[in-house]
Amino acid sequence: MLGAEESEAAVAVIRSGQLVQGLYVERFEQAMAAFLGLPGAVAVSSGTVALSLALTALGTSPGDRIVMPSYVCSALWLAAVRLGAEPCLVDVEPDTYTLDPRGVAQALSNRTRAIIVPHPFGLPADLTRLRALGVPLVEDCAQTLGSTQDGMAVGQVGALTICSFYATKLLCTGEGGMVLSKDSRLLDHVRGLREYDERPRLDRDTFNYKMTDLQAAIGLCQVERLPWFLERRQHIARYYSAHLGAVGVPVPLIPADRTHVFYRYIVRMERPLQDLITRLEQRGIDCRRPVYQPLHRYIELGHFPESDRAWETALSIPIYPALRDVDVERIVSVFCEECR
């Protein structure tokens, strides 16, 4: 949700004459680090880049294995394979779509370098059990900021944490990403990779991964409004759950040890989804599968029954801070009509 603040901030940067990475990027890094309760951050050009740099900082090299869920966007797979690492897919838990810690435990080997832990749709994964496995975690907070599991805030548990500021994410800079960590050595490593110029030697891991001040100025406004964005999402979710739950739609489960910020509002429809999606679209309501396709379906690999079931049944209903109450009410009534 962009408004007058973002327009004014963008104009101020343009008037300053300096658009590239500078003071605004630094301030945006500090603001995000403060929001997540971490000492430092490095802004980069996208969430996918952030993932890949986080893996590089952990020393990922060809032949290493990176554990990740199958039911996730392809950015995770790409971040690992571009380093020559081997993605090791694991199924998700049935009710929360989060990475299954038992499956992860079975997938570990002495070649496992890291586990990428997405917090899908606004809900934290089971950080307690994943942390206990003793392998470095990269927390993927692209869809979840400000949630907790067993009192732990997302972003604080992993060796590194990444965010995405793509247009549709919780906060938006157009394109953009960030790597955060408690470990200043890991962060310094990442910071050193994001630009190529003025180096003592040529390092093939460096590249141009920088964010611009124009994006960061927009991001700064967005962080300020983030608490309100999250509250508004939770408010809409409560309305959906009350009204859809009342007519028997299986609404999202929030485990007792977690909070949910509802990046997506997912209902589980035990019926062919495409027909419902088309009918809702014809009435102006854009509902989608929240994951385009599980990774194991692209690479025809293994047996991931919960990822398959999620792909077949999980439907995302519009939820974003700019939705007005009248929009939310209409979505509920149309959805109930089309589900009959």
Ligand SMILES: *Cc1c(COP(=O)(O)O)cnc(C)c1O
């Ligand atoms: C969007 C997203 C990414 C990638 O971020 P980009 O900024 O689009 O590169 C990675 N992981 C998850 C879970 C995402 O939702």
